[in-house]
Amino acid sequence: MAMRQTPLTCSGHTRPVVDLAFSGITPYGYFLISACKDGKPMLRQGDTGDWIGTFLGHKGAVWGATLNNEATKAATAAADFTAKVWDAVTGDEVLTLAHKHIVKSVNFTQDSSCLLTGGNDKIIRIYDLNKPEAEPQEITGHTSAIKKALWCKNDTQILSAADDKTVRLWDRNSTEVVKQLSFDMSVSSMEYIPDGEVLVITYGKTIAFYNALSLDMIKTVDAPASIHSASLHPDKEFFVAGGDDFKLYKFDYGTKEELESYKGHFGPVHCVRFSPDGELYASGSEDGTLRLWQTAVGKTYGLWKCVLPEELVSENSDTIYCTPAAPEIKA
């Protein structure tokens, strides 16, 4: 019997959720941080969506948020012209890095020693978190606001996407451009998968996959609607995407076939990411919520419970809820 996807809704934000990121898998599970225009990024337990804490301090919309692998540090990028580094265990603000314009993107190196920032002043900055008072290394070249800047190739290179319709690969030491991709329209999102060196880029209705080292295109897939964000499953069997039509789409990566689509959000989907174990994906929307979706619908994981038909009518099932979603699954 087919099971229908029951997304878990995480409420708490009061304005659109514009970015989200997972940590790596830690001895305490994995974690999720969400960036919101209400200026209050939140930390949640990754597999249940349970709220852990809110990072308080920004004075403007938070456009970007990230966690280090161990989920001990968080970084946020905001419209108050600062990037902040936080202790993700206590919730305390550890560092404020002043910028000259809105900051959009933050990213830690693997060892959490350096922070990459990018934003509307078109400059990529590298901060040494062991020497925060020192001037950051600056990388110039983009001619429009930077949307996303990510470390790649073991933190020796940097990938950046900007409103100048380019994606650029930079060498960290020489700060020179190694390679550049140009598009007809602005790139809406970028995801870097270190294992396999894959770059996922979205623009218009297209989800494009590139080799992150050579920037050679692997394949492109078109969705039914304008896509704001996409994420590739760790096993590289499927990818998910969401955008303007409020739906989440699941595609087969090998065949490019659209497998399923889910309704649930009440606004455009701004960001979507697979969890580090691939068992679920999280989406953030204009409607102010985050939703968690199962990769294998019906499997027991996190708060989802696989219930056999006999159990549904038993007398002991009073702790089991059925939350209605409004799913639309393609046969």
Next chain:
Amino acid sequence: MSTLVTVLRLPRGPDPNGRGFDPNSPRFVALCPTTISASTETGTDSVEIGEEQRARSALRESFLRTLIAMTNKQVQFHMYERVKVEAKFGASDIDVLNFQVSELQTPIGVQKEALLRCQDVISYSFDL
């Protein structure tokens, strides 16, 4: 005919009264050093750490007592951008992020009720 996947419960939402990061959670207890970062130099012994803890507790207690003493008194706040305002202090929130004040005297008039953002305050003074 498909059935909805069942869930054990819904994700827990934010606590309206605080910012979270429960100090009793297993992760906090395991990862947060019991000593303050200032005293983690090598060679610091437990006696010194104990003394520092005592000093910190005493300072924290007197700070909290000043907040109590300030209640309903006229307080002068020195803030950034050379702002000096005076108001009747009401209360602080649990994380000392906002002060609730009444009759806030500002250059553009008196605000009957207001919240002052603590991170904007440099210093404040009042008569006991």
